[in-house]
Amino acid sequence: MRLFGTERRACAFIAAVALLALLLAACTGHGSGTETDGPDGTEREPEDVITASELAGYKFIRAEDCGSELGKAFVALHESFNKIAGVATEKSDDFYREGVPELEMKECEILIGGTNRPESKKFLSGLRSDDYGYALIGKKLAIAGRTEANTVKAIEAFEENVLSRFEKNGAAGTFMSSGDNYTFGAEYSVDSVDLCGTDIGKWTVVYPKKDTMGEAVAAERTRDIIASHCGFTVDVIRDDMAPADLENVISVGITAFTSDALADGLKKAGSGATSSAFIGYDGKTVLVGGKDSASLLAAVDSLGKELSDAAARDGRSVTLTLDAEKTYDVADTMLTAMSFNNLVSSKSAERTERVTEMVLKYMPDTIGFQETSSDWMNSLIAKLKGVYAWVGEGRNGGSSGEYNPIFYNKSKFELKESGTHWMSDTPDVASKFPESTYNRIYTYALLERKSDGKKIMIVNTHLDHKSEPARVKQIKVLLEFIEKYRDYPIVLSGDFNTTPSSNVYSTVTKSFMKDSADVAMQAKRASTFTNYGKSDKTLDYLFVNPAKMSVAEYSVCNEKINGDYPSDHHPVLIKYSVLD
16 A cells, blocks of 8 residues: 555654654663563563673672682683773672681672572573583572583683674674573473472482481482483482481482482382492482492482483483382493503512412403503413403514503403504504603503493503603693593503602693593592602502493502512502593
8 A cells, every 4th residue: 555645744743652662662771670571561671780880899709619620711701800890899709708708699799600599590590411501690600501611602702792782883882781691501301300290300319417328429429420422401409408307309329309218119129239329219319329439329320321321212202110119230230441561670580470360350341551561461362362452563663662552451351452652743653752761651542342332432541750841741631632531431551650749640621521530539648759769759540431330339459469569659449431
C-alpha cells in the first residue's frame, strides 16, 4: 500500500515517537524498578551495572588455594584493570572474618575462580566441566571456569570483551552491565546423566574426616572422572563439614553417610585373599570403597567404567542404575613402576644379588634403571630374563657407555615403539650440551597391555650430576619429546640429580607432568639418595600425567636386602591404574 501527503508524514511522526519511546525504555534499564519487555507488558529484572565512577571501590578476590598459573593471571588482570581504569584497587584471597573491617566481604568485588563467595558458587553452578565465562551478579563480578585453566580462559575473554572495550571508549560511562555477561559453552557427548534416579549434578561426593587410605584424593578423582565422562561437575566435601541432612551422597570410603548395610558389603568384599573393589547403592547413598588404597582407586575407576559403558549404550541421555553390591577385581586394573639407580661402581656378586632381589621382591611391571653399564646390563638380563624384556642403548651409542634401560614384564606388555635419544641440540646422534659432563640420554618404550590393548609410555633418564644449567637444558629437550605423547598415560622415571626446590623439578611439575608422590592417594616419602648413610636427599622421581592415570601408592623401597642396601640410591615405586 502506498502512503501519500499527510498520511505519510503522520506515519513518520508516529514511527519517530515509537523509536524515542524505545530509546527511553532502554535507558531506564540501568535504574531501579523493573523493565517491560514488549507490548504484552512482561516484567523482567533490571540490568546490574558497574559504572566507571564505582571502579575505585572494587576489590579483587581469588580463592585462598589458588594455583600458580591462575595466581599469575589474577595479578596480571589486577594490574591491567588498575592501569586502564586509572584506579588503585586492592586484591587479596577469599579469607574473611566478620567484624574485622579489613577482612570483611565488600559489596563490590571482582571474584576470580572458585572463591567462597555465594556469587562465585551461583555462577559456577550453571557451568559444566569445560565451560567458562563471567557474570555480573548484583555488584559482584564473577569470572570463572570449572578448572583453573578454564578460569584463565575466562579472564582472557573478559579482558578482550569488556576491559579492552572500556579502554577504547575512554574509560568513562558504564564499565559493564549484566547484559554483557558471557558464557562459553563447550560441546559434550552427553546431555544428561541419571544416576540411580537422580540427575548426576545433584549428587555430592563425600569423604571421611579420618583419611586413612587416601580417600580425599580418591574423592577428587571421582569428581574428575564424572566430569571427564559426562561433563558434569559435582561438589566434594568432607563428611564432618557436610549438612547432616545431605541427600544424594557418593561416599568414597566409609563416611558418616554410609549405612550399616553398605559397610557390611564393603567388609565382605575385602575379606577374601585377593583385594576387591566395591560399589554399592542402598537406595539413598552410593558407596565406592576398598580395603586399601589400591582397591579404593580401582573402585573409583570402576565407577568411571560404569559411566563410560552407560554412555556408549544410551547416547546423549544416559541412565545408570547401580547394584546393591558389586565387586571388581583389582588385579586386572593396577600396574606398578619402579625407578632404580643401581650404582655403576663397586659392583660385586653380593651387590648384584641385592639389586636383583630388590626387583624380584616387588616385581614391578616396568623398571627404569640408571648407571647401568654393559657389565650391569649382562647381570640384570641374566637374572631377570625369565620375567622381563628390555630396551635401550649406551649413552655413547650402541653398547658404549651407561644405559638408561627400561625393563618390562613381557607377559603383560607388547612393545609397540622404542628408542634412545640424546638430550642435546642434536638428539638423534650421540652428543651433549657444552655444560654437560657426559652425554646424557633418555630411553622410551611405548607398551601395549595385552589384556585390554591400552597403551602406556615409559620414559627413563639420568640428568647431569654437576651442572644445573645443563640439567635445565636437558629436561626441556626431554619434555618437548614427551609432549608428543601426552594423550597416553606416561611414567617418567629417573635419577634427576635435583631436589624438589630446583628449577628442573619446577619445570617438570609446571608442565602436564606431576610428581607421583604429590598425586598419590597414599605416599610414604623418604630420601632416595642416602649414599649408605652419608647423605639425605631426594633425587629420584617417578613423574606421571594424572589426566591419564591414577596413582594409588607411592613409596621409597629403603629396606636392606641380605644385610645391606643394594645401592647408594633407594628405588622409588608406584602403584597406578590407567584411566579410560
